[in-house]
Amino acid sequence: MAITAGEARSATGKIGDGWRSLLHRHEAIRGYGLMAPTLLVMAVMLVAPVIALVVTSFWTQDGYRIDRTFTLDNYWSLIKPGEARITFLGIPLPFENAVYIMLLVKSLLMSLAATVAVVLAAYPMAYFLAFRVKSHKLTWLILITIPFWTSYLLRVFAWKLVLGYNGAINSGLISLGLIDKPLEFLLYNPFAVILTLTHAWVAFAILPIYVSLEKIDRSLLEAATDLGDSAWDRFRRVTLPLSAPGVIATALLVFIPTVGDYVTPTLVGGSGGIMIGNSIQTLFGRANDAPLGAALSMTMMLVVTLIVCLFLWAIGFRRMKQADA
Amino acid sequence: MTRTRLDPLTLYGILFIVFLYAPILLLPMFSFNDNTFAVFPLKGFTIRAYEQMVAERPLMNALKNSLIVASVVSVMSTVFGLLAAMAATRYRLPGRGPVLGLIMLPLVIPSIILAVALLIIIRQFLDLELTLWTVGAAHVLICVPFSMLVLVSRLEGFDRSLEEASQDLGENGWMTFWRVTFPLMLPGVVSSLLMAFTISFDEYVLAFFLSGIDQTLPIFLYSQLRFPSKLPLTLALGSSILIVSTLVVVVSELIRRRGSAQTI
Numbered sequence: 001m002a003i004t005a006g007e008a009r010s011a012t013g014k015i016g017d018g019w020r021s022l023l024h025r026h027e028a029i030r031g032y033g034l035m036a037p038t039l040l041v042m043a044v045m046l047v048a049p050v051i052a053l054v055v056t057s058f059w060t061q062d063g064y065r066i067d068r069t070f071t072l073d074n075y076w077s078l079i080k081p082g083e084a085r086i087t088f089l090g091i092p093l094p095f096e097n098a099v100y101i102m103l104l105v106k107s108l109l110m111s112l113a114a115t116v117a118v119v120l121a122a123y124p125m126a127y128f129l130a131f132r133v134k135s136h137k138l139t140w141l142i143l144i145t146i147p148f149w150t151s152y153l154l155r156v157f158a159w160k161l162v163l164g165y166n167g168a169i170n171s172g173l174i175s176l177g178l179i180d181k182p183l184e185f186l187l188y189n190p191f192a193v194i195l196t197l198t199h200a201w202v203a204f205a206i207l208p209i210y211v212s213l214e215k216i217d218r219s220l221l222e223a224a225t226d227l228g229d230s231a232w233d234r235f236r237r238v239t240l241p242l243s244a245p246g247v248i249a250t251a252l253l254v255f256i257p258t259v260g261d262y263v264t265p266t267l268v269g270g271s272g273g274i275m276i277g278n279s280i281q282t283l284f285g286r287a288n289d290a291p292l293g294a295a296l297s298m299t300m301m302l303v304v305t306l307i308v309c310l311f312l313w314a315i316g317f318r319r320m321k322q323a324d325a
Numbered sequence: 326m327t328r329t330r331l332d333p334l335t336l337y338g339i340l341f342i343v344f345l346y347a348p349i350l351l352l353p354m355f356s357f358n359d360n361t362f363a364v365f366p367l368k369g370f371t372i373r374a375y376e377q378m379v380a381e382r383p384l385m386n387a388l389k390n391s392l393i394v395a396s397v398v399s400v401m402s403t404v405f406g407l408l409a410a411m412a413a414t415r416y417r418l419p420g421r422g423p424v425l426g427l428i429m430l431p432l433v434i435p436s437i438i439l440a441v442a443l444l445i446i447i448r449q450f451l452d453l454e455l456t457l458w459t460v461g462a463a464h465v466l467i468c469v470p471f472s473m474l475v476l477v478s479r480l481e482g483f484d485r486s487l488e489e490a491s492q493d494l495g496e497n498g499w500m501t502f503w504r505v506t507f508p509l510m511l512p513g514v515v516s517s518l519l520m521a522f523t524i525s526f527d528e529y530v531l532a533f534f535l536s537g538i539d540q541t542l543p544i545f546l547y548s549q550l551r552f553p554s555k556l557p558l559t560l561a562l563g564s565s566i567l568i569v570s571t572l573v574v575v576v577s578e579l580i581r582r583r584g585s586a587q588t589i
Contacts, residue, residue: 027416027417028416028417028418028419030416031412031415031416031417031418032412032418034408034411034412034415034416035408035409035412035413035418035424037405037408038405038406038408038409038412038428038469038473039409039424039427039428041405041465041469042405042427042428042430042431042466042469043427045443045462045463045465045466046427046430046431046439046466047427048446049439049442049443049445049446050442052442052445052446052449052450053438053441053442053445053446056445056449066449121341121344124334124337124341125337125338125341127334128334128335128337128338129338132334132335132338133338138579138582140338141578141582142574142575142578142579142582143342144342144345145574145578146571146574146575147345147346147349149520149523149524149527149570149574150349150523150527150566150567150570150571150574151527151529151543151563151566151567151570152527152529153527153529153543153546153547154349154352154527154546154563154566154567155348155349157352157550157559157563158348158349158351158352159348160550161348161351161352161355161363162347162348162351164363166362166363166364167363167364168351168363168364168365170364171362171364171365171366172365174365175365175366199344199345199348202345203345252433253432253433256433256434256435257433257434257435257436258435259435260435260436260437260438261435261437262437262530263529263530267550277435277437280437280441281437284441284444284534290441290444290445290449293441294441294445297437297438297441297442300435300438301434301435301438
């Protein structure tokens, strides 16, 4: 977007150079002047706390006080080898505090499952909105937007009402005479968490996918049909690849925040469905070990960032985006 | 007149809307049901829970707190969002990408991370008390990206020659902003105010970590979820929040999308 000084110089020669760079710099200065308050506030409220979090993760909790000598103890305690007392999915975890590693892996897997479910559920809906809905489009769009903007807490709580021991499904099935006593496997398990996360995020995922579908040049689809592609071939060879960047961006926007979610696991997960967010919350609350909590938060963020970067690199996202633009 | 046929895709669309709304609609449905449990079959219609709700002192207090925080947050976030949106759309900025990326960052960071980071700096480094102000500050952080997005799309959507015409006719920068730019982007501003309001009003995680003695409404609601005996009250409160947020969102969306080809 911005023209660099070098480019400007080669383009305009010596006389225009001084003027142009001054004007350019002037414009940038005015622009940043206008943006300064926002940038300052965001920087102070975002960057400073994150630095504080990093610094704290190198301190230790000493009773009620925090010992401010630099140490890697918190991080070490997360990966310290030890007796394998916890097994996860049949794999023994040879760590002293294996519970954190177990919860991190479990959170990543649950979040991944929810993300895949969100994309699979949202894609056909976005496709429907982009290609099939001709009239009342605004109504449809608002209809799918509303749930995203209304209280996350209430959407999660709603599933407790649906799946609970005395919930809508159980009491409904009993009053219909289909079962005698409530089904207990509905609530308080990882599946309930994944289902609730899917429901809570799916409305959010439709819009970006819809936009990427809506952007597709319709003449490309016509061309594919004219060249003899069936509807399915056309979708597989034109629509899907062209919407892929939007789908991937959406998937990441769902995956990253859900790894750290703790409201959903607390309300519908029970003891089997807790996630890493619950540990972080406990460390900052009841356990009163903010430094370890900070280290755990940092570890979670680093692992998530690493996974996202590896994933984007593996699928060649940059090339994909360039081709898209 | 609708031209959509009932093919598998349309059927999916309808089922999807049912999946999206059915769980949420249970709240208002059970809130009017004359039963202390949220179970089928429905017994009878009552508004007793709503009467209890209005009489509940801590609830009304929490509501007042939430309204104050959400109002202040919506104004602050719209002002900051407006400044950033103007700068991003009206000036060629070197390093535009990373700078806007920084402002958008709170959207992708899990809120628990934001919450604990803010908690640490407020308590350990600055040694400040947790109050509604700390909640409000955190809410501004997550609302500014949304405000900026809404306003950027509005600013990109209208004809810049109108501003140039105003300047050619001799208005200074401030008057041009006030008489041309601002009226044109007013729908975006109203939409940003309403959106930031709902986000703050409904937000739970940041408020949970960063509020002191003064509770916001979601905190109060959450604290009631633990008590089965409070279920009717919780349902009534939840339904009220849902209805209010839905109205605000619909108004905001209608204002924002009317007359423009906005898709997001």
